[in-house]
Structure formats: C-alpha cells, structure tokens
Amino acid sequence: MKNIAIIGASGYTGAELIRLIATHPGMRIAALAANSKAGQKMSAVFPFLRHLDLPELVTWEQIDFSAIDLCFCALPHKTSQEVISQLPKTLKIVDLSADFRLRDAAAYKTWYGNDHAALEMQEEAVYGLTEFYRDQIASARLVAGTGCNAATGQFTLRPLISAGVIGLDDIILDMKCAVSGAGRSLKENLLHAELSEGYNAYSVGGTHRHLGEFDQEFSLLAGREVRIQFTPHLLPVNRGILSTGYVSGDARTIHATLEKAYADEPFVQVLPFGQTPSTHDVRGSNFVHIGVTGDRIEGRAIVVTVLDNLCKGSSGQAVQNANLMLGLPETEGLMLAPLFP
Incomplete structure (x- = not known):
C-alpha cells in the first residue's frame, strides 16, 4: 500500500480525492491537512465521509513526509507554489x-496576476x-493537473489539431460549467438565491484563465500560434462540464479521427456518429464522452464533450x-460507474 497525504483536504477536490482513494486497493490515506x-475530524467537515476511518486534519507543517509516498496538493493557486516549494x-x-500548468513564467503572470x-x-x-x-507523467516527480475546462476542451480538440482535419483560425468552444468548479469558499454570486433558476456567461471576451492552457497546448501541437474563442457559462448544477465545439472540417472525418485517437483509452468514449452525450452520462466518474455531428452548413461540424469537473477534470485525473x-x-480505483440518475 502506498501512503498518501492530501493538503487542502477540506475543499471539494480534497473531498473527491478522499472518496476515490478510500476504496483504492493500492493507496492508503496516511495524512490529511x-x-x-x-484539529477537526473529516466527519465534521464532510459528514458524507463519516463512515471512513480517516486521520484527523492537521496543518501541512505537522505531516511527517518521510513516511509519505505521494502527496496531493489541492490548494488555491499562489498558495500552492508557496507550500510545495517547502516540501521535501x-x-x-x-x-x-x-x-505549475503554464511553462512560461510571463504567461503565468499574465493570467494569474502575480x-x-x-x-x-x-x-x-x-x-x-x-x-x-x-x-512523462510516469517518470515525473511533480505533475501539474489541468484546469477542468482546459481538460474538456483538449479532449475535444487535441486529436483534431494533431491530425490537421480542422481549421485552426475559427475554433469556438461554448462551455457549460457546474458551480463546484468555483470552489468551496463563500461567494455572494454562488448563493442559492443568486444562482438557482438562472444561467449566465462569465469571463466573456477571452479573459478566462484556462485560455492560457489552450494557447500553450494547441500552439505546441500545431507548431504555430492557435487562439480559440472560448466562453464558459455557469450552470446551477453541482457537477459536470458540457463543451460544444464548433469547427470547420468534414464531420465524418472528424468523428473517425477521434475514434482512432481514443480507441485504446479506457476513460474516453466516442459515441456513434450523430449522437451527443449528457453530463448525466459521466456524473461522479472518471469518464469522458464525446459526440460528433454534422452541421447544416457544409464543411462545419459540432463536437460535444462531457466530463465530471471534480473527477476526470480534477481529482480523478490526479489519481490517474x-x-x-x-x-x-x-x-x-477509477473504474467506478457514473451516478445515475
């Protein structure tokens, strides 16, 4: 059994890590910070975990890392680098x-402000x-998890950019995102009365931070600058991301390219041509579902991708x-079926 520590265990992604690792046959939760x-018990912070025999929460400085095989760090940006730089x-x-997602320090400052x-x-x-x-991950000491929106968009577009089957100058991603992606801290706009029964776009006009990841990864794949249009929308649901991608190219070729790219991937399912997925299909799981359909405009295609933002978009990806x-x-530890209904 590998001994695992989780720093930032009182947030949504920390709780999701505990949920996944609790039944993992090769990992044991040895420390929670x-x-x-x-000083509190996890059952007080997250009552849904009260059936588990978990360590009491401590500060990260109190953990004996000499007994830890791997540490998950589920802290906010800026705080995370400050803590990780002090770990063994x-x-x-x-x-x-x-x-640690962006390789260029200047890009990090542009998108994150410090x-x-x-x-x-x-x-x-x-x-x-x-x-x-x-x-590269298998031999790495430090792995930087992706943004959940960034992961969703990349599952849609990476194989298509690599294969050269879509235009690179007119890509549009319209993304619908669950409220848990905003974290657990109190925010007025996330109160039930402010959020429920509504639906709104945010970070409109190319200001969302995950665009830094799209710029980095898509440009690297294409060997030239690639900038996409991306608008996220906040949904009054707890889990899930649905991305609708609008691209130029032959829809059947796009579908065949995705099928070939993901044929041997255990967590990525490409639906039969013309079918599109729902966030219901992947809720609580580490799976990604992708559907492709043609558009009434010749030479255009629509690619719909769904994943669970807390699992495959964050904590499930981290365990993987x-x-x-x-x-x-x-x-x-990751082949659990999605939750339905």
Missing part, C-alpha cells in the same frame, strides 16, 4: 492548482493531461496520474 480546519525535494507531488515564486519547480513540472503526457507515478495500474 487543512490549515483552516486543523524527493517527494512525489500531484498539484491540482494552476501554479510572479511565480518557484520557477525551478515550474520547469520540472509535467503537464497532467494523462492521455497525452502518459510517459498518481497511479502512473507510483507504478500502479493506471485505471486502479
């Missing part, structure tokens, strides 16, 4: 924040989109990466 709730240099780490305080570690980090960085880093089967 949440500085703001240190031999410790395997999967970071769920944005702090200088990076751990540049030497930023250079060491491997981007954590498992299906596309599998070999940790499996590789620890020499465990990649799918171990």
